[in-house]
Amino acid sequence: MNDCRAAVITAHNQPLEIQRVPIPELEPGALLVRIEASTLCGTDVHRWHGPLGDGDTLPIITGHEPCGYIEKINGERTDILGSPVKPGDRIVWSYVSCGSCYYCSVALQPCICPGRASWGHNRSDRYPYLLGSCSEYMYVPPPCLIVKVPQAVSSASAAASACAYRTVMHGFDRLGAVKSHETVLIQGSGPLGNFATAVARDHGAKQVLVIGAPAARLEVIRRMGADAVLNLEEVTDAKARQKWVHDHTDGRGADVVIQVANNMAVAEGLTMLRDGGRFVSIGAGGKANVEVNRLPQEMIFHTIRSGEPRHWLQAIDFLASRKNKFPFEEMITASYKLEQVNDALKAMASYQVVKAVIQFQ
Numbered sequence: 001m002n003d004c005r006a007a008v009i010t011a012h013n014q015p016l017e018i019q020r021v022p023i024p025e026l027e028p029g030a031l032l033v034r035i036e037a038s039t040l041c042g043t044d045v046h047r048w049h050g051p052l053g054d055g056d057t058l059p060i061i062t063g064h065e066p067c068g069y070i071e072k073i074n075g076e077r078t079d080i081l082g083s084p085v086k087p088g089d090r091i092v093w094s095y096v097s098c099g100s101c102y103y104c105s106v107a108l109q110p111c112i113c114p115g116r117a118s119w120g121h122n123r124s125d126r127y128p129y130l131l132g133s134c135s136e137y138m139y140v141p142p143p144c145l146i147v148k149v150p151q152a153v154s155s156a157s158a159a160a161s162a163c164a165y166r167t168v169m170h171g172f173d174r175l176g177a178v179k180s181h182e183t184v185l186i187q188g189s190g191p192l193g194n195f196a197t198a199v200a201r202d203h204g205a206k207q208v209l210v211i212g213a214p215a216a217r218l219e220v221i222r223r224m225g226a227d228a229v230l231n232l233e234e235v236t237d238a239k240a241r242q243k244w245v246h247d248h249t250d251g252r253g254a255d256v257v258i259q260v261a262n263n264m265a266v267a268e269g270l271t272m273l274r275d276g277g278r279f280v281s282i283g284a285g286g287k288a289n290v291e292v293n294r295l296p297q298e299m300i301f302h303t304i305r306s307g308e309p310r311h312w313l314q315a316i317d318f319l320a321s322r323k324n325k326f327p328f329e330e331m332i333t334a335s336y337k338l339e340q341v342n343d344a345l346k347a348m349a350s351y352q353v354v355k356a357v358i359q360f361q
């Protein structure tokens, strides 16, 4: 076996090509994984539309949310909990920070390490070729930490843990305890919003409110534990949306706002947060031109990017241990084969599905 099939972006905004890409030699400590499921993410859609400014050049294998079976290991490896891994184990694996820069070693904030390695934007014509998840095989570089996936978790859900869900876990990690009298407002009803709703419910919030769209996504999010949802397409006036939140919170605003829509939603979210509340903005950081017209007193504001290895584990643990409490599989709303990757990306771009998955045999 010298090569495998992968979905490659060769030109922005053009259909992806299914190409044969070389399977690399493994450095000591590296793994080769046979992918079973690769979920797609908004970032994949953005990167398909144009470069994201982090230096990516084409061609690239799209996708950064993989789950699969270990095919080969060069040497001996253990998982994040210290138990040995072997071929045939089903796994997800973390991103890699450099470990020695200011952010890694002094600030202890490895998610903003400038030398961080991640997937779905690496050239497929340079070693180690297979660093995108819409591919039959992926290369796992030696420093990645490995998380075994228990039987209770589907490969599609585990794949979504490799980006969306672990970022939510990172957000809750930074937020700290949610108290039993608190109202959590979630802005956004995509995969992050759905997962955040389940976690907020699980962590003991008094009520979870969600603002999002379209109706199909809000139906799923109700089953994930939202007490009340507001459809952005039906309530187009920002003042009316603010009033809805205030009506649910004795006129104060939410104790916690979790923004998972996009940076433009931050300004509106701040009008819905009570004084002294906590705001968690998850996902796309960096460029933002946000005009704020209300800044709550004594608020705490977190912006969350990506996750640390423990958040991969937390996401997988949550999926396994809360399997009977939340209908996680409902978030994976559309399944595609590798050859249908263009349809899958279009479905994600039009928000008609919560999460699309490429399934391999």
Ligand SMILES: [Zn+2]
Pocket (backbone or CB within 6 Å): 041, 042, 043, 044, 064, 065, 163, 164
């Ligand atoms: Zn992602």
Ligand SMILES: [Zn+2]
Pocket (backbone or CB within 6 Å): 097, 098, 099, 100, 101, 102, 103, 104, 105, 110, 113, 114, 115, 116
């Ligand atoms: Zn670093």
